[in-house]
Amino acid sequence: MKRLRLSSSIHVIHIFLASLLIVMGCQGFFTKQEVQLPEPWELLSLEQKVAQMIMFRLKGDLIDPESKEREKFQRWITEIGVGGVVVYGGGLKETFDRIQIAQGWADIPLFVAADYERGLGQWYDGATLFPTNMAVAATGRNVMAYQQGKITAIEAKAFGVNMIFAPVLDVNNNPDNPIINFRSYGDDPRTVSIFGNSFIRGVQEEGLYACVKHFPGHGNTGTDSHTKLPIIPGSKKDFSNIELPPFKSAVKHGVKMVMTGHVIVPGIDRSKKPATLSPVITNELLRKRLGFEGLIVTDAMEMGGLKDIDPGEACVRAVEAGADLIMLPHDVDTTMKAIMNAVENERITEERINESVKRIWYAKEELGLFQDSGKKEWKVAEDVIGNSGHKKIAADIAQLSITAVKDENNLLQHMSDFKRIAHVVLTMDENSQKYLQPMKARIDAAYKDRKEIVITEKLSKKQIDEISAKFKDVDLAIVSILVRIRMNKGIATIDRSHARL
Incomplete structure (x- = not known):
């Protein structure tokens, strides 16, 4: 396919104008008719026009x-x-x-x-x-x-x-x-x-x-x-x-x-x-x-x-x-x-x-x-x-987005009163530890003796019962849920069995 450069388009327009003046001769100096120049895109071939409509993955x-x-x-x-x-x-x-x-x-x-x-x-x-x-x-x-x-x-x-x-x-x-x-x-x-x-x-x-x-x-x-x-x-x-x-x-x-x-x-x-x-x-x-x-x-x-x-x-x-x-x-x-x-x-x-x-x-x-x-x-x-x-503005947005959806027992005001703490991570995302590191660090700093339970798979009823037993000596459980949308798979990184737990 013949390539058409922008510079070539401009040269074509100039040649077109020059030819037009020669053909018109002196008459061009005495008429007020305006020359309607074609738009640059109009100089493209049909194939080049169609190609302009396509975007591929680079x-x-x-x-x-x-x-x-x-x-x-x-x-x-x-x-x-x-x-x-x-x-x-x-x-x-x-x-x-x-x-x-x-x-x-x-x-x-x-x-x-x-x-x-x-x-x-x-x-x-x-x-x-x-x-x-x-x-x-x-x-x-x-x-x-x-x-x-x-x-x-x-x-x-x-x-x-x-x-x-x-x-x-x-x-x-x-x-x-x-x-x-x-x-x-x-x-x-x-x-x-x-x-x-x-x-x-x-x-x-x-x-x-x-x-x-x-x-x-x-x-x-x-x-x-x-x-x-x-x-x-x-x-x-x-x-x-x-x-x-x-x-x-x-x-x-x-x-x-x-x-x-x-x-x-x-x-x-x-x-x-x-x-x-x-x-x-x-x-x-x-x-x-x-x-x-x-x-x-x-x-x-x-x-x-x-x-x-x-x-x-x-x-x-x-x-x-x-x-x-x-x-x-x-x-x-x-x-x-x-x-x-x-x-x-x-x-x-x-x-x-x-x-x-x-x-x-x-x-x-x-x-x-x-x-x-x-x-x-x-x-x-x-x-x-x-x-x-x-990055500061992005962090400000994240901070302002934190929402208390429900706190019926006013737990947020009394977090420091609890001593036996469990931190539960629920996700099926393979990068969960990386994304939850900031949250984990804050919890670890506040509760030195906390118990950590990380769940990264779909749970059977038996597994739910076994995990539940670990909470018998826990006063407060903090649950971190990492949910990401998985395009091309039609799923999110959370499972219904996690809700049953």
Whole structure:
């Protein structure tokens, strides 16, 4: 595929102008007709336009010239001309270098997106890690969500990331939800709206794009869409009262980007198409009824929620539904071929592709990518990411989030009166000792002779009885529960048998 550099586009425009003046001759000096220049994106071929709609997962060794990932990714960026990448874990410097290498390959600067719901510290040691959204809401101060969004954007910008796939605007109105849970600000649509909008403002004031998810709502389900396709119950009225208000509010307040979810919502679309592939939900509801004019990105197309649909066909349906960006398809080449075939067979019009590419180009201009080509300096990033001021604000949020849900016997006021103490740890997380170390240290310092019981597995009735017997000589039990959401597994790191204990 022929590469088209930005500089080449500019030369084409200049040549076009010069030719036009020659043809017009002296007449050009006596008429007031304005020459309508084509937009740079209009000079792209159809293939280059389609490529701008694709974002793949950037990972692996991009330095070793023998690396197969380097060879493949470089071809996707330089020859095909994909529009963006998504980064996840790895070392901080390693990922920074990976982003810079990828931007260096690109003729048209790349969108670089990341799931920073809790800041960069969610993925990288040393960066600022914030508490979960539910904890942020527990502070009762939406300015904390604003501060979190602002700091996350400052660190992401220095890192080379220009799009943040956050905040989660799902209302957590199902206690059995295995994937949204405390990623949500809570079960009240108004609270979710207030804190979500504050986070968005913090991000976008720093010149980055915030992306709300998972439209039209992923809260009312007991299924993880990373593994299979959830069906969200409820009528259109239910959705209008609970799920939609946070998204409607975010659109009203100027959010730049919306991610559609892999969820079936019969109350909105009776055809039972997943929202990502539903023109009723993506185009009719989001675009037309809510009036959203920004970028629409799919949730990851590689997720288990779409496993029963051919990967290429799923991407075509997402474009038909109204998506501007296809995120993490199974394979870039397969996706390109499928969408190109759909256009050539007149299933999708080139005008429909143009609508998305125009939005993509405007977004890249607004993000300043044509000014700095997405290039960043490691020294600047190193000074900004995880600095003491940022971490102090994250710690303040954590402190303010501590909530006494119930204290009927006023135990919190009399903790020092008890001498025979047991500290019980309940979790199935393999890193529990690391995460609970601060709590453990405080308890150990306060109660030298405490008894410690660590439970990291599902318990049988016999085990419950055996553990219960250990509490006969205990006056007070302090139970630390570490719960983490396990994406792709549809579970949390806590078991019902722990509740029975």
